[in-house]
Amino acid sequence: xxxxxxxxxxxxxxxxxxxxxxxxxxxxxxxxxxxxxxxxxxxxxxxxxxxxxxxxxxxxxxxxxxxxxxxxxxxxxxxxxxxxxxxxxxxxxxxxxxxxxxxxxxxxxxxxxxxxxxxxxxxxxxxxxxxxxxxxxxxxxxxxxxxxxxxxxxxxxxxxxxxxxxxxxxxxxxxxxxxxxxxxxxxxxxxxxxxxxxxxxxxxxxxxxxxxxxxxxxxxxxxxxxxxxxxxxxxxxxxxxxxxxxxxxxxxxxxxxxxxxxxxxxxxxxxxxxxxxxxxxxxxxxxxxxxxxxxxxxxxxxxxxxxxxxxxxx
Numbered sequence: 147x148x149x150x151x152x153x154x155x156x157x158x159x160x161x162x163x164x165x166x167x168x169x170x171x172x173x174x175x176x177x178x179x180x181x182x183x184x185x186x187x188x189x190x191x192x193x194x195x196x197x198x199x200x201x202x203x204x205x206x207x208x209x210x211x212x213x214x215x216x217x218x219x220x221x222x223x224x225x226x227x228x229x230x231x232x233x234x235x236x237x238x239x240x241x242x243x244x245x246x247x248x249x250x251x252x253x254x255x256x257x258x259x260x261x262x263x264x265x266x267x268x269x270x271x272x273x274x275x276x277x278x279x280x281x282x283x284x285x286x287x288x289x290x291x292x293x294x295x296x297x298x299x300x301x302x303x304x305x306x307x308x309x310x311x312x313x314x315x316x317x318x319x320x321x322x323x324x325x326x327x328x329x330x331x332x333x334x335x336x337x338x339x340x341x342x343x344x345x346x347x348x349x350x351x352x353x354x355x356x357x358x359x360x361x362x363x364x365x366x367x368x369x370x371x372x373x374x375x376x377x378x379x380x381x382x383x384x385x386x387x388x389x390x391x392x393x394x395x396x397x398x399x400x401x402x403x404x405x406x407x408x409x410x411x412x413x414x415x416x417x418x419x420x421x422x423x424x425x426x427x428x429x430x431x432x433x434x435x436x437x438x439x440x441x442x443x444x445x446x447x448x449x450x451x452x453x454x455x456x457x458x459x460x
Contacts, residue, residue, distance in 0.1 A: 149213050151176050152304045152335035153198065157207035160193050160359075167193045169359045170207070173337070175304070180326070180336040182350035184343070184446065186458055190359035191339040192232065195306050198337070199229050212303055225253070228302035230294050232309045238282030242273050242292050245281055246299050253300035263299065271295040271325050287318020294325060305329060306337045311345065323348060343447045343458060355450055362453040371444045374452040377402050378418040379442045380425060382411040386434040394432060398424055405457045412457055414448060 153175040160168040168190045175181045183191045196202035198209050200216045200223070209216040211223035236245050246264045255263060268274040271291040276284070281292055290310055297305055307326070311319045326349055330336050340346055346353050347367060354364035363370055388406045395404035395413050400421045402414040411429075415421040418441045429436060442448070450458050 149210070151210075152212055153337065154210040155194075155198055155207065156209075158194060158197050158204050158209070159206035160190075160197060160202070161205055167359050168197070171356070171359075171361055172207075173198075173354065173361075175335045175337060177303070177335050178330055178333045179351045180330045180338055180349050182346040182353040183337070183339040183356050184341070184346045184350075184353050184450070184458075185339075185356035186341050189356045191356060192308055193359075194356070195229075195308055195337065195339060199227055199306055200224055201229075225300070226303040228297035228300065228305045230297040230305070230307040230310055232312060234289055234293050235296060236281050236289060236292050238280065240281060241278050242268065242281055242284075242295075243277040245292060246295055249296045250299045255300060263301070267295045267298050270298065270328060272321055285315075285318065287314040287321060290314055290318065290322055291325065294322065298329070302334065304335045304337065308339050309341070310338075311340070311342065341458060343445070343450070347446055353446065355446075355453055357450075357454045363449065367446060370446065370449045374402070374414065374444050374448055375416065377414045377416055377444055377448065377452070379444070379448045379451070380411075380413040380415060380418050380422060381438075381440045381442060382413070382425075382429065382434075382436060383409055383438045384411070384429070384434050384436040385409060387432055388434055391429055391432040391434050394428055395425060398428065401425075403451055403455065405451055405455070407457050410457075412447075412451055414452060 151174045155173045158168055158171045171194055185191055197204045200218050203218050212226055214223040216223045243264055246267055250260045268277050271294055273291055311322050338349060352366055354361045363373055388411050392404040392406040392411055395401055400415050404413045413425055
């Protein structure tokens with residue numbers, strides 16, 4: 147029976163020396179679905195997608211793309227994968243249109259259809275008005291959008307994006323995210339890696355939380371939020387021994403977890419209102435000077451803290 151998934155990765159493993167970079171990772175993505183790999187730098191995201199795209203041999207496990215085995219030597223599955231790497235893969239001396247045309251020819255797109263395809267991709271990535279300009283003159287966000295266009299030029303069934311918004315301004319980031327939203331609506335399966343919580347929440351139908359080379363939890367946002375029950379998050383900024391105070395917070399009845407980073411303390415509690423007074427009293431006793439306090443309902447950041455024991459930026 148034919149699979150309903152564009153991508154099926156099962157039990158992927160990769161080791162570099164003594165470092166187990168990827169540990170038994172399994173991912174399935176259906177047509178039109180955007181699947182997010184959410185985790186900090188060094189968590190194994192890029193290594194995972196490198197094996198999925200056949201750029202890096204796996205030590206164990208299997209990757210199927212549209213039912214075809216993907217390895218470093220197979221060609222057919224690579225023809226239907228579009229990879230958008232974190233590092234820009236564009237020619238700065240070529241215009242946007244010339245870049246797309248060049249890569250389209252590498253993919254063997256017939257000349258009779260390539261011109262129309264280039265114009266279509268330029269519209270999708272919002273660069274039609276700058277199509278004749280050298281890409282080396284583009285802003286960082288425009289270069290990122292062209293990078294995505296190169297991954298799209300051959301009409302892939304699976305688009306893999308590795309941190310596509312790193313280093314761009316908020317306006318450019320929003321344009322990139324809008325482009326990606328359109329792709330999923332057009333039926334493309336999207337694998338999206340990010341360490342930005344808000345991007346995963348906005349784009350992804352399902353999210354895998356990855357840390358230390360392992361998927362700690364995966365599912366829809368609602369499914370992930372249910373993992374932490376009804377826990378709420380108390381966010382406290384201030385100065386003083388915040389890291390030491392986080393350890394004390396974990397001993398307070400009703401507190402499910404606590405983490406500290408960059409002058410901010412995150413505390414998970416089943417009932418933030420009932421716990422807040424005790425938390426503030428303990429912080430004062432620990433010598434923490436409080437600048438602000440906020441209570442938030444469960445979100446992906448709360449889930450990340452719950453399943454890894456630390457905040458995403460730790």
